[in-house]
Amino acid sequence: MTRRIAVLLLAMLVLAGCTSSGPVAHDPGRVVLPVKQVPVPGRLYATKGRALYRFSGTDLTRLRFGPRVKDPAVTSAGDRIAVAQLQDQSSTIVVSDPNGQNRQILTPSSLAEGSLWALAPAFDDDGQPSSPQNLQPNDLGVWAYDLATGQTRRLVHPFAYTGGDSDPSYRPGVSDQLVYTTYLYGGAPLEPVARLTWMSLRTGATVYLSPDPGRNFEPALSRDGRFVAFIRGGAGGDDLCVMPLATTYTHELRPYPSDSAVLVQSGIVAQPVWAPDGSAIAFLKLVNGSFDLFILPIATDGAIHAAGAAQAVTHGSFLDADSRLAWSP
Amino acid sequence: MNHSPATGVPDAPGSRRVRWIALGAIALALALIGGVLIYLSPLLALLEPHEASVGRVAGAPGAPPPPLDSKQRINILLLGSDNDQKFQQDALLSQTMIVVSIDPSTHQVTMLSLPRDLWVEIPGHPSAKIDLAYAQGGAPLARATVEKAFKIPIHYYAWVGLNGLVRVVDRVGGVDLDVLHPVLDDNYPNDFSESGYGTERVYLAAGPQHLDGRHALQYVRSRHGDLLSDFGRSVRQQQLLLAIQQRVAGMDLVAALPTFARDLNGHVKTDLDLLRLTQLALFMRDLHPGDVHQAYISAYVRDATSSDGQQILVADWPAIHAYLRQLFGGDLLP
Numbered sequence: 138m139t140r141r142i143a144v145l146l147l148a149m150l151v152l153a154g155c156t157s158s159g160p161v162a163h164d165p166g167r168v169v170l171p172v173k174q175v176p177v178p179g180r181l182y183a184t185k186g187r188a189l190y191r192f193s194g195t196d197l198t199r200l201r202f203g204p205r206v207k208d209p210a211v212t213s214a215g216d217r218i219a220v221a222q223l224q225d226q227s228s229t230i231v232v233s234d235p236n237g238q239n240r241q242i243l244t245p246s247s248l249a250e251g252s253l254w255a256l257a258p259a260f261d262d263d264g265q266p267s268s269p270q271n272l273q274p275n276d277l278g279v280w281a282y283d284l285a286t287g288q289t290r291r292l293v294h295p296f297a298y299t300g301g302d303s304d305p306s307y308r309p310g311v312s313d314q315l316v317y318t319t320y321l322y323g324g325a326p327l328e329p330v331a332r333l334t335w336m337s338l339r340t341g342a343t344v345y346l347s348p349d350p351g352r353n354f355e356p357a358l359s360r361d362g363r364f365v366a367f368i369r370g371g372a373g374g375d376d377l378c379v380m381p382l383a384t385t386y387t388h389e390l391r392p393y394p395s396d397s398a399v400l401v402q403s404g405i406v407a408q409p410v411w412a413p414d415g416s417a418i419a420f421l422k423l424v425n426g427s428f429d430l431f432i433l434p435i436a437t438d439g440a441i442h443a444a445g446a447a448q449a450v451t452h453g454s455f456l457d458a459d460s461r462l463a464w465s466p
Numbered sequence: 467m468n469h470s471p472a473t474g475v476p477d478a479p480g481s482r483r484v485r486w487i488a489l490g491a492i493a494l495a496l497a498l499i500g501g502v503l504i505y506l507s508p509l510l511a512l513l514e515p516h517e518a519s520v521g522r523v524a525g526a527p528g529a530p531p532p533p534l535d536s537k538q539r540i541n542i543l544l545l546g547s548d549n550d551q552k553f554q555q556d557a558l559l560s561q562t563m564i565v566v567s568i569d570p571s572t573h574q575v576t577m578l579s580l581p582r583d584l585w586v587e588i589p590g591h592p593s594a595k596i597d598l599a600y601a602q603g604g605a606p607l608a609r610a611t612v613e614k615a616f617k618i619p620i621h622y623y624a625w626v627g628l629n630g631l632v633r634v635v636d637r638v639g640g641v642d643l644d645v646l647h648p649v650l651d652d653n654y655p656n657d658f659s660e661s662g663y664g665t666e667r668v669y670l671a672a673g674p675q676h677l678d679g680r681h682a683l684q685y686v687r688s689r690h691g692d693l694l695s696d697f698g699r700s701v702r703q704q705q706l707l708l709a710i711q712q713r714v715a716g717m718d719l720v721a722a723l724p725t726f727a728r729d730l731n732g733h734v735k736t737d738l739d740l741l742r743l744t745q746l747a748l749f750m751r752d753l754h755p756g757d758v759h760q761a762y763i764s765a766y767v768r769d770a771t772s773s774d775g776q777q778i779l780v781a782d783w784p785a786i787h788a789y790l791r792q793l794f795g796g797d798l799l800p
Contacts, residue, residue, distance in 0.1 A: 162639075163639050164639070164640075226666055226667035226668075227667065228669075251652075252667055254650070254667075254669050256669075256671070257671075271650060271669070276650070277648065277650065298691070298693055299693060300647045300648045300650070300672070300691070301648065301650070303648065303671070303672070318672075320647055320648055320672065322693045322694065326697075326764055326765060327693065327694055328694075329646040329647035329694075329698070331647075331672060352646070354672060354673060355673060368673065368674075370644060370646075370673075373755075375644055375673070375674050405642065405644070405674050406674070407673050407674045407675070408673075421674075423642055423674065425716070426639065426642060426676075426713065426716065427676075428642075428674075428675075428676060455676060457675075457676075458673070458674050458675040458676060459645075459670070459671040459673060459675040
């Protein structure tokens with residue numbers, strides 16, 4: 138007993154001598170704006186705790202969009218917004234006006250084949266949405282919807298049991314090109330791979346823009362269609378890179394276009410999205426245990442590069458880093 | 467008027483003051499000790515003696531394990547199991563086996579995952595998958611099996627159940643990690659249902675994100691959607707350990723440790739005593755990401771079928787031992 142108490146006291150002394158090596162943020166349960174607010178041009182959408190928020194100027198609005206949503210997408214005109222609405226073991230795509238009114242459910246939560254995951258919607262230039270869906274076990278494939286007719290069609294057939302395809306982005310201005318992430322396994326020994334994939338919706342041809350092995354994902358196209366921002370995963374972090382897109386692709390290029398991409402932000406970064414005028418990229422960055430919203434000014438005159446330091450729109454807000462951002466005028 | 471009980475002579479005012487000061491000091495000391503005991507009582511409950519004898523090392527009977535503040539390598543066997551009501555508590559398979567090797571002289575840590583389907587000799591039992599050792603003989607047999615097969619001296623062990631892992635992650639405020647691949651599992655075991663049986667559909671997007679305990683468990687436990695199967699799961703398990711370590715690195719351990727202990731009581735078994743657990747927490751807190759190395763033996767095993775029809779992994783033991791010599795130098799058993 139004496140020895141135990143002695144050990145207890147010693148342990149207490151050791152503990153008392155220690156202090157934390159750095160602050161750990163705790164989720165405050167709300168979005169926190171810094172004292173010196175960064176005004177957001179246009180309307181920037183993000184989710185926290187599966188609730189949808191809109192940043193505009195210095196205003197912050199929580200949109201009543203039903204419980205548990207993620208992956209907002211918005212039309213180029215900003216007149217429609219789509220989200221994935223999560224249920225217990227499935228999800229559906231819901232489209233509405235920018236205030237969350239006049240909602241239309243696009244996808245069922247289940248079909249004869251079983252329950253359905255539908256995620257990460259994206260609009261084309263005509264305001265028609267597409268999204269990755271899961272109809273078979275362990276596959277996500279990209280599907281398109283016609284809002285007028287309600288018809289759906291499969292755009293991408295995933296490789297079975299490899300993770301499937303996600304994060305679709307229509308190329309603005311041409312409407313027949315899609316860029317998305319293909320999840321695979323590659324290398325020796327096998328390891329998870331994520332490849333940026335370009336697709337011609339006219340011919341169905343696909344071309345990889347990034348190598349195997351490697352993890353390049355979450356592509357986001359600039360509003361003029363000239364550049365794609367994406368996340369490059371690595372051992373030290375997940376960095377934000379930008380590369381130009383060719384007019385079209387007929388075959389895989391060596392070196393891959395992603396090899397010469399420019400690093401514009403390092404750290405643990407996720408979910409890039411371009412400002413409507415192409416002058417900035419918003420993204421989520423991990424700071425002291427919290428994913429917060431940042432805006433990085435970008436210059437595209439000559440070689441693309443960051444035109445200044447990233448500015449924090451939120452502070453210690455624990456935004457959902459697995460949910461896409463959307464930005465409209 | 468107060469009198470000295472011994473002499474009957476009235477106390478001088480100065481003497482009374484000394485006595486009151488002494489009484490006050492004793493009361494303060496008792497209150498401090500009481501406070502310490504109250505503070506540490508959850509830790510005491512957590513660290514009640516368990517099945518494996520403290521610090522027993524194969525090949526060195528009776529030799530105490532080196533302290534964490536020495537220059538000698540310390541190896542801790544981490545075990546993880548299903549522990550919901552559908553399993554007998556004394557017959558759990560170890561679904562996770564990771565040797566955490568701490569080298570205090572270089573301030574480096576190596577995490578070595580042992581695949582659960584690896585076919586090994588289990589001392590005193592027929593050869594079987596390595597995950598059966600814990601079910602058949604608890605931590606002592608799991609320890610002996612690892613020591614015999616891998617020649618790694620195991621100084622301590624720590625077993626964590628599913629609920630324990632969820633609570634740890636929630637207690638540190640969740641973890642931040644890069645989900646390497648989408649997790650799409652239509653047959654994920656629903657451990658937290660009333661019966662403990664059944665399955666549920668799970669989806670986790672790829673990429674950096676913050677995970678709470680439940681989703682962190684889904685990430686490290688799912689294997690139906692991962693082509694890499696158990697090896698992929700080993701990578702994810704080590705990712706989670708690193709993420710927990712990084713959260714702990716920013717925590718106030720004085721405030722957090724008793725709450726941790728209360729949360730984990732019943733969900734953790736270990737033969738680490740309080741002092742060593744404290745030393746370990748402090749050591750972990752001061753680690754930098756580059757100090758932790760992840761190791762796997764996937765290159766040295768191959769798929770096979772056992773004589774009773776089980777899908778197993780068989781090892782190239784000479785290659786594994788050569789690999790371990792690279793990792794651990796001369797700190798292996800003969």
